[in-house]
Amino acid sequence: MTTLAASTLALAGGEPVRRTLLPYARQQVAEEDIAAVVAILRSDWLTTGPTVAAFEEALAARVGARFGVAFSSGTAALHAAVFAAGIGPGDEAITTPLTFAATANCLLYQGATPRFADIRPHDLTLDPTRVAAALTPRTRAILPVDYAGHPARLSDFRALADRHGLVLIEDAAHALGAHFGDRPVGSLADLTIFSFHPVKHITTGEGGMVVTDDPLLAARLRRFRTHGIVPSQSAAEPWRYDLIDLGYNYRLPDLNCALGLTQLGRLEANLARRRAIVATYQEAFADLPWLTRPVEEPDVTSAWHLYPIRLNVETLTADRATIFRALRAEGIGVQVHYQPVHLLRLYRERFGYHGGEFPLAEDAAARLLSLPLFPAMTAAEVEDVITAVTKVLRAYAR
Numbered sequence: 575m576t577t578l579a580a581s582t583l584a585l586a587g588g589e590p591v592r593r594t595l596l597p598y599a600r601q602q603v604a605e606e607d608i609a610a611v612v613a614i615l616r617s618d619w620l621t622t623g624p625t626v627a628a629f630e631e632a633l634a635a636r637v638g639a640r641f642g643v644a645f646s647s648g649t650a651a652l653h654a655a656v657f658a659a660g661i662g663p664g665d666e667a668i669t670t671p672l673t674f675a676a677t678a679n680c681l682l683y684q685g686a687t688p689r690f691a692d693i694r695p696h697d698l699t700l701d702p703t704r705v706a707a708a709l710t711p712r713t714r715a716i717l718p719v720d721y722a723g724h725p726a727r728l729s730d731f732r733a734l735a736d737r738h739g740l741v742l743i744e745d746a747a748h749a750l751g752a753h754f755g756d757r758p759v760g761s762l763a764d765l766t767i768f769s770f771h772p773v774k775h776i777t778t779g780e781g782g783m784v785v786t787d788d789p790l791l792a793a794r795l796r797r798f799r800t801h802g803i804v805p806s807q808s809a810a811e812p813w814r815y816d817l818i819d820l821g822y823n824y825r826l827p828d829l830n831c832a833l834g835l836t837q838l839g840r841l842e843a844n845l846a847r848r849r850a851i852v853a854t855y856q857e858a859f860a861d862l863p864w865l866t867r868p869v870e871e872p873d874v875t876s877a878w879h880l881y882p883i884r885l886n887v888e889t890l891t892a893d894r895a896t897i898f899r900a901l902r903a904e905g906i907g908v909q910v911h912y913q914p915v916h917l918l919r920l921y922r923e924r925f926g927y928h929g930g931e932f933p934l935a936e937d938a939a940a941r942l943l944s945l946p947l948f949p950a951m952t953a954a955e956v957e958d959v960i961t962a963v964t965k966v967l968r969a970y971a972r
């Protein structure tokens with residue numbers, strides 16, 4: 575019975591649901607974006623001109639923060655946040671294993687040690703109870719991730735950080751426009767980072783930003799972005815500058831900031847479209863026994879960067895890898911977010927992880943599949959995803 579259904583799958587030579595691959599995420603570039611970038615090309619400033627500050631101010635205002643400092647990528651923004659927090663050799667910070675490698679790498683860049691704590695199986699974010707249990711005298715920061723756009727337990731992390739004198743750095747690469755309670759993500763942590771990679775909510779090509787309310791942190795971030803240089807204070811010798819930190823060239827050009835500004839203008843519509851697609855998925859998959867749908871806690875508003883399902887592999891005759899390939903063959907560009915960071919080779923070799931350390935994250939990571947979700951998706955594309963997921967899982971039903 576299952577073999578009959580499986581033979582209709584594109585993987586087995588059957589007719590695919592789609593002839594072209596629908597990606598899991600894709601940027602949306604409008605005519606106003608193109609016009610804004612072209613206007614910069616005709617202006618005096620290509621790199622650091624007035625558009626950088628305009629983008630920083632607009633984004634910071636949108637997320638309820640005093641200062642925004644733009645960077646050449648979300649990864650550079652994370653690196654700068656760790657620098658600004660004063661974290662260095664001998665220091666540790668605790669983050670989630672279920673994230674992109676950059677979240678932990680930023681600590682290694684500064685000679686600090688990433689530690690991990692397991693996740694909440696419900697919303698797949700870092701578990702504050704487990705973080706509290708993992709604190710050591712060397713812990714300097716907590717680095718939660720708003721997985722898939724769903725805010726981590728920020729009130730718990732805020733309390734924990736305040737109680738122990740730790741810095742709270744939030745990786746909100748997935749969560750531009752999310753809320754925790756009635757507060758926007760960007761207004762709760764000491765330093766919050768966003769990414770503007772094309773798969774994220776708004777894009778600048780490559781790009782990122784750190785937002786903070788602290789003027790001293792903002793000054794350190796700005797210095798780090800430009801080599802660690804401070805300009806001259808001398809009227810007599812105005813060529814002078816000095817170098818007071820080891821910084822980098824992590825600047826985000828005016829060209830990119832112009833794109834970010836027009837993209838930001840469409841953020842609300844983008845968030846609403848994501849939410850509508852998610853509502854359609856949630857309803858379509860409500861009665862399928864072969865998967866677990868993502869959740870949204872009642873006290874948060876997710877930004878729905880991803881729509882990650884978890885396969886109930888016990889109810890299926892195929893493993894996740896087969897289902898991944900079967901969906902790709904149907905023209906559905908599924909993706910896995912993420913392989914647990916501690917099990918990547920660099921982390922295994924440097925820290926001796928071998929699996930089993932964070933069983934909840936490891937179990938989730940083995941079941942996860944992100945389905946396509948981006949604002950430009952048409953209703954027909956959303957239906958293709960639903961058709962293909964239902965077709966493939968039904969074919970492999972135990």
Ligand SMILES: *Cc1c(COP(=O)(O)O)cnc(C)c1O
Pocket residue numbers: 647648649650673674676677719745747748769770771780781782
């Ligand atoms: C995208 C992403 C980053 C890095 O952002 P880049 O702009 O690609 O450097 C960091 N953390 C998470 C969770 C991300 O998804």
